[in-house]
Amino acid sequence: MAGTSNSLLTTPSEWIDYQLIDSGNGEKLERFGSITLIRPEPNANWPKSLSGEEWHQRHHARFVARSSTQGEWVKKSKTNPSDWQITYQVGPIDIKFRLALTKFKHVGIFPEQAANWQYIAASLRKMKSQTPKVLNLFAYTGGASLVARACGADVTHVDSIKQVVSWANQNQELSGLKDIRWVVEDAFKFVKRETKRGNGYHGIILDPPAYGHGPKGERWKLEDQIEEMIEQVITLLDPKEHFFILNTYTSGFSSENIEKLIKTHYPQVRNLETGDLYLRPSGKHSTGKEKLIMSNYGRFRKIL
Numbered sequence: 001m002a003g004t005s006n007s008l009l010t011t012p013s014e015w016i017d018y019q020l021i022d023s024g025n026g027e028k029l030e031r032f033g034s035i036t037l038i039r040p041e042p043n044a045n046w047p048k049s050l051s052g053e054e055w056h057q058r059h060h061a062r063f064v065a066r067s068s069t070q071g072e073w074v075k076k077s078k079t080n081p082s083d084w085q086i087t088y089q090v091g092p093i094d095i096k097f098r099l100a101l102t103k104f105k106h107v108g109i110f111p112e113q114a115a116n117w118q119y120i121a122a123s124l125r126k127m128k129s130q131t132p133k134v135l136n137l138f139a140y141t142g143g144a145s146l147v148a149r150a151c152g153a154d155v156t157h158v159d160s161i162k163q164v165v166s167w168a169n170q171n172q173e174l175s176g177l178k179d180i181r182w183v184v185e186d187a188f189k190f191v192k193r194e195t196k197r198g199n200g201y202h203g204i205i206l207d208p209p210a211y212g213h214g215p216k217g218e219r220w221k222l223e224d225q226i227e228e229m230i231e232q233v234i235t236l237l238d239p240k241e242h243f244f245i246l247n248t249y250t251s252g253f254s255s256e257n258i259e260k261l262i263k264t265h266y267p268q269v270r271n272l273e274t275g276d277l278y279l280r281p282s283g284k285h286s287t288g289k290e291k292l293i294m295s296n297y298g299r300f301r302k303i304l
């Protein structure tokens with residue numbers, strides 16, 4: 001048999017500084033450390049469990065959408081910060097993230113990715129290679145890069161936006177880590193160059209958006225380029241031991257698409273897992289059934 005696969009729903013667990021408190025009526029109420037936010041969430045198409053009054057009392061700021069790409073943060077009190085920190089623990093290391101109320105509802109972290117960070121840490125801990133090499137593409141503020149570095153990997157972080165890469169660098173400093181290789185480049189261009197150079201990696205993570213741009217205006221359109229990207233990036237995997245994660249928030253690109261894509265370009269794949277990452281509300285009020293699906297993923301590993 002070429003490989004096994006199963007469909008999994010997975011959610012972050014045991015994260016003190018992050019909590020989905022409630023969701024419903026197209027919104028979510030989340031606590032990031034000491035700050036609680038209300039953000040639009042189109043997938044939350046059920047009634048809220050907590051009352052409107054409780055949402056109001058608990059929150060510090062709310063993102064009010066004005067259109068599908070525009071909106072603004074409204075703080076309950078002017079003294080509530082626009083910039084703060086949270087921690088994510090990887091073994092003995094406390095990774096720190098600077099969070100901020102940025103334009104279009106983002107805060108500098110995608111908390112559901114913690115389910116993939118656990119996979120990265122577990123894979124790296126099992127590897128025999130002394131210093132495994134990890135490549136993080138479309139890497140944003142560096143969650144996966146920091147986790148891999150905290151586990152001792154030699155990490156290359158690629159993103160096309162300079163400000164986002166310097167934000168990731170701030171997170172590295174706050175976390176007391178060093179030596180992540182920062183690359184501001186078009187991810188596809190970088191991969192093509194690495195293929196030509198014959199470089200290899202023990203771990204590769206990709207979280208491509210539906211649309212994006214390289215720093216020189218190179219156009220990224222997932223639908224058109226993902227086949228070639230996966231075909232090339234798979235060749236960078238160390239043949240002896242490796243892990244691989246493809247995640248996407250692109251609607252219409254399902255975990256079945258991811259499975260097919262991986263099996264097509266890596267027919268000998270083993271231990272393939274595909275499914276959805278979700279957030280689950282914690283707290284007494286929750287029925288536990290309101291699983292907020294956030295993204296699709298496919299991942300596999302080969303460990304000696």
Ligand SMILES: C[S@@+](CC[C@H](N)C(=O)[O-])C[C@H]1O[C@@H](n2cnc3c(N)ncnc32)[C@H](O)[C@@H]1O
Nearest residue numbers: 110113138140159160186187207212213214220
């Ligand atoms: C969905 S975010 C990734 C989230 C990240 N995995 C995390 O969990 O923190 C997509 C990222 O891709 C970057 N990006 C978009 N187009 C790109 C391109 N052509 N090359 C490299 N990075 C790109 C964006 O700047 C953004 O940071």
